[in-house]
Amino acid sequence: MIHERARLTALLLLLGCGWGLTQPLIKITVTAGYQPLGLVFWQLLIGAVLLGILRWRQMGRLPFTARTFAVWLMIATIGTLIPNTTGYRAAFHLPSGIMSIVIATIPMMAFPIALALGNDRFSLRRLGGLALGLIGVSLIALPEASLPDRAMIAFLPLALVAPFCYACESNIVARWGTAGLDPFQVLFGASALGTVIALPLALGSGQFFIPRPPFILADLTMTLSAIIHVLVYSGYVWLIGRAGAVFAGQVSYLVTGSGVLWAMFLLGESYSLWIWLALLCMGAGLALVQPRLAPALALSKTGAHG
Numbered sequence: 001m002i003h004e005r006a007r008l009t010a011l012l013l014l015l016g017c018g019w020g021l022t023q024p025l026i027k028i029t030v031t032a033g034y035q036p037l038g039l040v041f042w043q044l045l046i047g048a049v050l051l052g053i054l055r056w057r058q059m060g061r062l063p064f065t066a067r068t069f070a071v072w073l074m075i076a077t078i079g080t081l082i083p084n085t086t087g088y089r090a091a092f093h094l095p096s097g098i099m100s101i102v103i104a105t106i107p108m109m110a111f112p113i114a115l116a117l118g119n120d121r122f123s124l125r126r127l128g129g130l131a132l133g134l135i136g137v138s139l140i141a142l143p144e145a146s147l148p149d150r151a152m153i154a155f156l157p158l159a160l161v162a163p164f165c166y167a168c169e170s171n172i173v174a175r176w177g178t179a180g181l182d183p184f185q186v187l188f189g190a191s192a193l194g195t196v197i198a199l200p201l202a203l204g205s206g207q208f209f210i211p212r213p214p215f216i217l218a219d220l221t222m223t224l225s226a227i228i229h230v231l232v233y234s235g236y237v238w239l240i241g242r243a244g245a246v247f248a249g250q251v252s253y254l255v256t257g258s259g260v261l262w263a264m265f266l267l268g269e270s271y272s273l274w275i276w277l278a279l280l281c282m283g284a285g286l287a288l289v290q291p292r293l294a295p296a297l298a299l300s301k302t303g304a305h306g
Helices: 002-031 036-059 066-093 096-117 124-141 150-176 183-204 217-243 251-267 273-289
Strands: none
Touching: 002 036, 002 066, 002 096, 002 217, 002 251, 036 066, 036 183, 036 217, 066 096, 066 150, 066 183, 096 124, 096 150, 096 251, 096 273, 124 150, 124 273, 183 217, 251 273
C-alpha cells in the first residue's frame, strides 16, 4: 500500500513538473518570432497525430453526432484556439513565471461561474480562496516594483483570458457533459477539428509557417511542448482513474510551482518580493477553492496551454 502510494505520488510529481515545463518552452518558442495562430495550428496537429497513434485501439470508432460535434467545437475553441492565441501573445511580453502563476487562477475563476450555472453551492471557504486569488493578481499588477517593466502590465489582462476560458470549459463539461465521449475521444476530436479551424485562420492572418531546415531551437520547443501536453494529459487521466480526482487535482500546485522554477533554471528569470507573495497567495487560494469532491472526468487544463 505504501509502495503504491509512493509510486502514484512520484507520477503526480512527474506530471506536474512536465506540465510546468511547457511554460518556459512556450516562452522560448514565441520569442523566436513565431505567431500565435501558426503555433496553435502546429500544436493541434502534433497533438492529434500523437494521440491518434497512442490511443487508436482504445478510442474505437468516434461517434459523430450533432452533440459530439458541439463538444469538440467547444473544447477546440474555448479550450485551445482562444486561450492559446491570447496566451502565446501574452507569453511574448510577460515572464514565463508570471504566466505560470496566472494560470493558477483557473479554479478561482471557475467558482463564480459554477455558482451561476448551478454546478456548485456557495461556500465561505471557497470565497476566501477566490479573494486570495484576486489578491495574488493584484500583487502582480499594482506594486511599482512587481514586474521588470511596468509596460508589461498592459498584457496581464490578456494572460487572464486563458484561465477564464479554461474555467468556462470545465463548467460547461460539468453542466452538460461530453455526449458520452471519454476524455481521449474528446481531446482527439477537438484537436482534429481545431486543426481544421486553425489552418485557414493562420493562413488568412499571415501567421502560418512551415518549419524548415536548418531547424532552430523554437522548432524543438514547439514540438516538445505539444508532445509533453499529450503525454501528461494521458498520464493525468490514468491517475484520476487510479487514485481519484481529488488526489490527481493536486497537480495544480505542482504545475504553478514547477513552472516558476523551470523559468528560473532555463530562462534565468528572477522575481521581486511581490511576485513571491503573489505565488503564496495563489497557493493558499488553490487550497481553499479546490472542491472536496472533484468530478471523475477532468477536461479542464491545469497549467498547460492547450
